[in-house]
Amino acid sequence: MSEYNVAKVLDLKGLPCPMPVVKISQEIGTVAVGEIIEVLTTDPGSLSDFPAWASTTGNEVLGSEQGNPIKIYVKRCK
Amino acid sequence: MSVDVTQQLAELQAKVEALPPGKKHKLSMIVFSGDLDKMLAAMIIATGAGAMGMEVVQFYTFWGTAALRDPVKKAGGKDLMSTMFGWMLPKGRNKLNLSQMHMGGMGTAMLKDLMTKKNTASLDQLFEIAQMVNVKIKVCEMSMDLMGFSRSELIDYPDMEFCGVATFLADASDSSVQLFI
Numbered sequence: 506m507s508e509y510n511v512a513k514v515l516d517l518k519g520l521p522c523p524m525p526v527v528k529i530s531q532e533i534g535t536v537a538v539g540e541i542i543e544v545l546t547t548d549p550g551s552l553s554d555f556p557a558w559a560s561t562t563g564n565e566v567l568g569s570e571q572g573n574p575i576k577i578y579v580k581r582c583k
Numbered sequence: 584m585s586v587d588v589t590q591q592l593a594e595l596q597a598k599v600e601a602l603p604p605g606k607k608h609k610l611s612m613i614v615f616s617g618d619l620d621k622m623l624a625a626m627i628i629a630t631g632a633g634a635m636g637m638e639v640v641q642f643y644t645f646w647g648t649a650a651l652r653d654p655v656k657k658a659g660g661k662d663l664m665s666t667m668f669g670w671m672l673p674k675g676r677n678k679l680n681l682s683q684m685h686m687g688g689m690g691t692a693m694l695k696d697l698m699t700k701k702n703t704a705s706l707d708q709l710f711e712i713a714q715m716v717n718v719k720i721k722v723c724e725m726s727m728d729l730m731g732f733s734r735s736e737l738i739d740y741p742d743m744e745f746c747g748v749a750t751f752l753a754d755a756s757d758s759s760v761q762l763f764i
Contacts, residue, residue, distance in 0.1 A: 519702050520702065521701065521702060521703050521704075522627065522631075523627045523630050523631040523634065523704070523712075524704060526631055526634040526635065527630055527631070527633075527634045527712055527715075527716065529634075530633075530634035530635070530636070530716070531634075531715070557635075558634065558635055561608070561635045561636060561637070562635060562636045
């Protein structure tokens, strides 16, 4: 299990670019500030896209786990 | 002493006000080509930018305007040249061809088939997402006139307006990213 206290799991498996960032931008508002979303994705590009998205939108990627699916932990910061 | 500070503050304020406006977190994009592949790139970048919280403006000009035609809407009252252009240009985003490897339609059909198999977003889906992330569409009035397109034959899009080059330049000059596709 993950080391993070996850508020929501977002399953984006099978969705290629640009859907992962589109989906996270829509879903981030559904959790409270400070809560964490676990994203499941099969798109390897997301590993660099999510930190880029987070830095421009003022959120935070806490970490990611390689694997199938890839897991990315996103914290809503504002 | 305090008079000095007040004066310095006023001078500083005047200086700040005189500074040129800064760049916004904004993308201005010219959609010129009207090829399927370039259109996909334009829409993926635009929707991605929207998801990044950027303000996004797309300017459709020249061949790009054909991608905004509605496949069923008809516009009457055209002269011969406009009617001919209407026939020759693609009737909407789903009739666009690849810029390379079109091969009489075979290459384009193959790519569309691959996109379905690999679950890549189609232009229809990308336009839907564009609406959701508030991508603004601005259409070059001069291209519309040149190609003989009327506004009544374009798709329904909530944030669409018609403009000229000055509108693009005004948008582009306060954008942090500008693209020509």
